[in-house]
Amino acid sequence: MIQLKILNGKTAGAEWVARRFPVRVGRAGDADFRLEEAGVWDSHLKISMQPRDGFVISLEPGALAFLNSRPVEEALLRNGDVIEFGAVKMQFALSATRSRGLQFREALTWLGLVLLFLAQVALIYWLPG
Numbered sequence: 217m218i219q220l221k222i223l224n225g226k227t228a229g230a231e232w233v234a235r236r237f238p239v240r241v242g243r244a245g246d247a248d249f250r251l252e253e254a255g256v257w258d259s260h261l262k263i264s265m266q267p268r269d270g271f272v273i274s275l276e277p278g279a280l281a282f283l284n285s286r287p288v289e290e291a292l293l294r295n296g297d298v299i300e301f302g303a304v305k306m307q308f309a310l311s312a313t314r315s316r317g318l319q320f321r322e323a324l325t326w327l328g329l330v331l332l333f334l335a336q337v338a339l340i341y342w343l344p345g
Contacts, residue, residue: 218263218271219311225253225303233311238264242276255302263293263308271308273299 218239222230232249241249244258251260261275271293275281281301283291293299297308 217265217311219309220249221307221309222251223298223305223307225305227251227253234263238262251302251304253303256304257302260301261299273308 217237218234220232220234220241222228234248236248239248239262240259241247241251241261241263242259243250243252243256247259257276257279259276260279261273261281263271263273266272269292272290273281273283273288273293274290275288279301281288281299283293283300284298285300293308295308295310299306299308
């Protein structure tokens, strides 16, 4: 669903995809996305999905973070936003979609066309000429 990409530090270039919400980001072992960079708290921030609004970032009490270089406590996230906290700079993005195969639908379409053709041929021979 969403992808978090680390832009700097020891793990620069690493990407993590979240499929369940809320996502807890921090240093603690039970955090969903664990980061051990300087300045990252055990439980630093949370990203949740709200059906009407979209993805929302909220900080733990007393934690400090910046969204696109502006201090934030809670904000709506948009594709491409940069979140900075501690020594970490990461980019929020929507993850790539997985497309389903269309073979079954295509087979049903061709089967329907063949049945339609056969029905028309049967009607031509059945109706008196």
